[in-house]
Amino acid sequence: MIRLFERELKRAVKAVLSPAIEAVGVNDRALSGPLADTGRWTLLTYHRIIQQVDEDPYRSGMSVRADHFRSQLEFIAGHFDVRPVHEAADLFRTGWTGPRPLLSITFDDGYLDNLEVAAPILSQVGLPASFYITVGGLDAPAPFWWDRVTHAVRTARRREPLDSTEIGLPGAECRWSTAPLARGDLAHALISALWRLPEAEVEPTVARIQAALDGAASPGPTLPPRMDRDGVRALHARGFEIGAHSVSHVNLCLREGDALRAEMADSRRDLEQTLGVPVPGFAYPGGRLDTPVVECARELGFAYALTTDIGTNRRDADPMRLRRIGSPDSPVADFKRAFARALTRDAQPAA
Numbered sequence: 001m002i003r004l005f006e007r008e009l010k011r012a013v014k015a016v017l018s019p020a021i022e023a024v025g026v027n028d029r030a031l032s033g034p035l036a037d038t039g040r041w042t043l044l045t046y047h048r049i050i051q052q053v054d055e056d057p058y059r060s061g062m063s064v065r066a067d068h069f070r071s072q073l074e075f076i077a078g079h080f081d082v083r084p085v086h087e088a089a090d091l092f093r094t095g096w097t098g099p100r101p102l103l104s105i106t107f108d109d110g111y112l113d114n115l116e117v118a119a120p121i122l123s124q125v126g127l128p129a130s131f132y133i134t135v136g137g138l139d140a141p142a143p144f145w146w147d148r149v150t151h152a153v154r155t156a157r158r159r160e161p162l163d164s165t166e167i168g169l170p171g172a173e174c175r176w177s178t179a180p181l182a183r184g185d186l187a188h189a190l191i192s193a194l195w196r197l198p199e200a201e202v203e204p205t206v207a208r209i210q211a212a213l214d215g216a217a218s219p220g221p222t223l224p225p226r227m228d229r230d231g232v233r234a235l236h237a238r239g240f241e242i243g244a245h246s247v248s249h250v251n252l253c254l255r256e257g258d259a260l261r262a263e264m265a266d267s268r269r270d271l272e273q274t275l276g277v278p279v280p281g282f283a284y285p286g287g288r289l290d291t292p293v294v295e296c297a298r299e300l301g302f303a304y305a306l307t308t309d310i311g312t313n314r315r316d317a318d319p320m321r322l323r324r325i326g327s328p329d330s331p332v333a334d335f336k337r338a339f340a341r342a343l344t345r346d347a348q349p350a351a
């Protein structure tokens with residue numbers, strides 16, 4: 001409960017301080033250097049764009065509200081030359097000489113709200129973006145396991161304490177309470193423990209969690225739908241770049257050899273057959289990567305691959321390890337502050 005409480009407290013303090021900091025020009029001063037630097041290329045990461053806070057009850061860090069998204073785009077449009085990733089990669093490699101720095105907007109996973117909420121706002125503001133799609137079950141996509149875990153926690157009817165060994169996650173912090181803040185902490189703890197499990201154990205463990213929490217089986221607002229194949233076609237037809245994001249969104253570091261290659265190559269092939277165009281880019285699922293994973297992307301001939309390592313990219317950046325900046329769910333003042341912090345920090349190299 002402590003973590004979520006601290007986050008809520010920080011949010012409340014920020015809501016008071018942030019407009020004051022913005023009003024005296026602190027954010028603009030912090031950004032003035034980075035915004036004039038055309039020798040770096042910035043990529044922003046989004047996952048979901050939501051209409052109501054309720055759609056992401058435990059603030060997973062993967063959602064940005066539509067009004068915040070719009071104001072962030074308006075700020076970006078005023079300061080950067082925004083290009084799809086494949087185009088920016090070429091321009092940057094060959095020596096970008098434009099008056100403004102390059103920036104690319106990226107979306108991971110392939111949620112339906114990317115098509116229904118994000119794409120219309122992008123078009124209204126007049127900006128391109130690149131969308132990285134997980135292709136497993138694309139004809140009738142099931143919700144992602146982390147969304148099913150969140151849903152199970154939110155709808156849980158359990159009353160007695162939860163035992164982490166009972167659900168197959170020994171050592172995980174599984175304090176169960178019906179209080180909303182505690183539920184949020186439980187969802188975060190379960191999801192991060194699940195990410196560390198061997199691939200074959202993830203789905204059986206999710207099923208045990210669902211059974212133990214006795215959650216409602218029917219889909220609800222916390223079970224966000226994915227785009228299906230027609231949705232991906234529609235997004236592409238609107239002029240947006242489509243990239244690959246694996247077949248089953250596994251931790252690629254847990255795969256090797258043909259099984260690793262298949263996750264990457266098959267997701268590209270599926271999208272190329274669906275769209276009838278080359279798919280040059282890949283985004284590593286969950287930002288999980290190591291040297292064999294990066295070399296696999298290179299050997300398969302991807303033009304570039306995206307990490308979730310925080311930072312911007314200089315001209316000598318490895319195109320298979322492009323860094324990005326996660327976008328906070330904040331109005332433009334906080335976005336500028338988070339952005340300035342990320343632009344000025346010394347990013348650590350990927351593991």
Ligand SMILES: [Zn+2]
Pocket residue numbers: 108109245249284285286
């Ligand atoms: Zn992803």
